[in-house]
Amino acid sequence: MVRIMIVEDQTMVRDALKNSLDGVGDFRVIAAIADAALAELYCERTSPDLVLMDVCTENDSSGLDAAAAIKKRFPRVRVVMMTGLPEVTFVERAREAGADSFVYKDLGVDGLARVIRDTCAGKSVYPGRREEALNFGELTRREREVLVLICDGLSRREIAERLNITINSVKTHFSNILSKTGYESVAKLAIFAVSNGFINTKI
Template structure:
């Protein structure tokens, strides 16, 4: 079972993701909230195996900072960062923080669920810009 801590500051999206994820046979949201500053403690407390973190959250808290703290303390926890903002520095910052995968919120829920599953299997997904300048994602085995 993939045990997920979810951080998303938009309540409607957070609630929708909780319902979608909990409807999966192999996934469960063990904590969901709006502030990334709470992610490390929630991951510790719940024994989560995955953290799905928005980049920009309540109180100007950063999912990327939370990801770095989680990976430093619990390197086996997989971290997926998501954002709706096509800011390339977020991708670079996520890589430096040790994030396992990065996804833009313009993907469908089926694709997001697939990215979570592949990340848990050791693959890493990060966007890149094609010649048309639209974000595209590629998955590849994460080097250990």
Template sequence: MIVRDSLTSLIDAQPDMKVVAGIGSAGKAMEACRTSSPDLVLMDVRTEHNENGIVAADKLRTVFPEIKVIIMTGMPEITYLDSARKAGVDSFLYKNVHSETLLTTIRSTMEGYGTFPGKSPSVLPGNLTFTKTEINVLKLVCKAKSRKEIAKELIMSEGSVKAVITNILNKTGYDSIMKFAVYAVSNGYILPDD
């Protein structure tokens, strides 16, 4: 609530901007757009009741293609950036930006220019990056799926799943995929339910 109030004050203080609605729930975004007719929606990835802002943005883009959407997050989850792009959002920001960067991004987004970071932030050793397959396997490991279940869900052989897990362990230096899964979840790099 404090963050939303601060953003509202910052935006309303601009001569060329006005906040027409401030809500805490991604689930209420559609109704707020119907009643308030905004030109742009600034939405957090995680809203009240643990709702997913990217999913809500995807729905908004379908129903209101003329509304610009900027997604913000303070979490380093490694799939948010790609998910936001797939949802068709116009811009994406991490919350550690200065207020001037936020305001510039809002203005440039309204002018038709998208702003996206080059990559998700990483504090993992060596700024590790994972392939899409590694991320998919890791998400299922974080859901306590067995190799057999992962293979079935991703339409892979168990040997291929084992090879992907070995690659993840080699990249991270961990000796157990479960230890790394606990680390990744506890630090916000993987949110199994997304």
């Protein structure tokens, strides 16, 4: 029996996940909470085998931060991150946080059950590239950081200061980003990326 804790701030989604997973013979939902900031405490209290956690939760708590804390304190607990947003940095940030797997919310119950079983079996399940339209998958980690700061409205000088790099390095990153995404200007790229949800500067 796989003991599952759900962390999801939307009540309808949380209840639907609980009912669906409880209906699977080898799963048991032992806790369902809305705030990722409480996830570590609930892990201590309930000892789940796996945490299914949204990236963005109640009170603006980060599921990614919670995942990192859980994996550090309870390394045997599996963590599956989930999101309904196309934000391109989430997948890589989930890896960096130590999350075992990552799913999008458009996945059906059967697919989710497979991911949970595979994750409990020691496999790391991550989605294919959803950013192919802009070739976001070709960007390096530093280029992604620069792109987020561009979308946040920072100037070249401000980006250089924030990342502790030279202006020339920023210019090189700009050039590489435009070359890989096919855009003529960073302004147009930033507008498209933010308006279509590929970059979320508030998270």
